[in-house]
Amino acid sequence: MNRRKLSEEEIAEKLKDLDGWTVKGKELTKRYEFENFAGSLEFVNKVGEIAEEHDHHPDITFGWGYAEIALTTHDTGGLTEFDFAVASAIDAT
Template identity: 50%
Template sequence: MAAKLSAEQIADKLKALPGWEYKDNAITKIFRFEEFLSGIEFVQKVAEIAEGADHHPDIAINYKRVTFSCTTHDSGGVTDKDFKLAENIEIAYTDRQG
């Protein structure tokens, strides 16, 4: 089981992830898209990343906004696994924009 990070560790690591915030025992970010299907395609890309890492975010789709929330349920909070997933989501988003 991954070690749960302290509030201080989370705050420090969030500095490297613009737009991500810590709330409700998870790190969360809203991504915005020009079209609904662009968001859906991005969700599919993230789903493949998550499956490969065997670590899955909560995903909410609201028309052209997609919210990802990362927490490690079996550790009871945010761990390094969540930050690694968030970093990979950011990389995928940047790559998507070309």
């Protein structure tokens, strides 16, 4: 998969294929809502498995009823196709 930093135009185009994801600075982010803490924790554990499978690890913040995911490719200083692929994989859980 290409790890070239995407242009703003490429990012805008790829965002069209993702539901609920936004760009904040150099990160692709999304907040997920759950019924309780257990739901949040279960989701975070699934995201951890996806991250390991792809060898691409997001920042995760979670608590009672929510989880927030932030993806970026640190070595390029921005977003790459890889970030969007992992976001899609997370959404498929």
